[in-house]
Amino acid sequence: MYPSILTKWLEAGALSIPKLLMHHYRQLSLDEQELVALLHIQTFIEEGSSFPTPDDLASRMSLASVECSKCLNGLIKKGCLALEKRSDEEGVIYEQFSLSPLWEKLAELVAREIKQLEEKRGQEEEMTLYRLFEREFSRPLSPIEGETLSMWIDQDQHTPELIKAALREAVISGKLNFRYIDRILFEWKKNGVTTLDQAKKYGEKFRTRQDNRPQDAPRAKANVIPTYNWLDQ
Structure with a gap:
């Protein structure tokens, strides 16, 4: 007895329900009855019956046929169900649900939720950058400086990580100003630098070139800590 029940259970198959639908059906303006109706329609379609009638739905739900008919119409009006016309090989027209x-x-x-999350994350990252610059500059940023910071992100498409790296380069070089940082970012973008590792390697090469430049002896003695001028590029 039990093996036959198990066989029937397995032969009936399982209905795959996207978890996203369970998480967001209320945001699609669906109630529980409409959700269950959609799941039944999907079951009918998977069983080879692509146009279940209100009576078919009523046989599996706790709703009367008239209520199932209203439910189907409501789902179509909400744009969650479509009634399509198809034709077979012999040209016979038939209807089916989609x-x-x-x-x-x-x-x-x-997609909208992901975009909103990305925008929120971007705003938080920009605010973190803003505070970091103010801390390094030891003063509030001017409106022009704040706008420049936003342009680096929005227009020039520099990542916050690269902007932070450029700020560190400016601090190391003793050239803490926006023009200098902008030049660093410009050089990186021109030379295809898009990651922190690439920026680090490019900076090391740049410093090597700077160190190999001929310098006057008096200046070499005067400079205890070497600086690297990206504006010379």
């Missing part, structure tokens, strides 16, 4: 609109709306919703 859940494609539901998945498209869900994908758009998730």
Whole structure:
């Protein structure tokens, strides 16, 4: 007895439900009855019945046929269910339900959430950068400096990590000003520097070139700590 029940259970298969749908169905303006109706429709489609009637749904739900009909119409109006016309090889027209609109709306919703999270993260990173610059400059940034910092991120597409690295280069070189930092970022972008490791290697090469330049003896003695002028590039 039990083996036959298990066999029937396995032969019936399982319904795969995206967790994102369970997490976001309320944001799609769906209630629990509509959600269950959609899951039943998906089950019918997987079983080879692409156009379940209200009576078919009522046979599996705790709703009457009339209520199932209203539910189907509501899902279509909300853009979560589509009624499509198809034709077979003999040209016979038939109708079927499609859940494609539901998945498209869900994908758009998730994409918007991801974009909002990225924008929030970007704002937080920009604010962190702003505070870091103020700490290094030991003063509040001017409106122009704040705008320049935003332009590095939004227009020039420099990552916060690279901007921090350029700031460190300016501190090391004793040239703590925005023009100098902008020049560093410009040189990195021109030479394809996009990661911290590449920036580090490029800086080491630059310093090597600077160290190998001929210098006057008096100046060499006067400079206890070597500085590296990116503005000479």
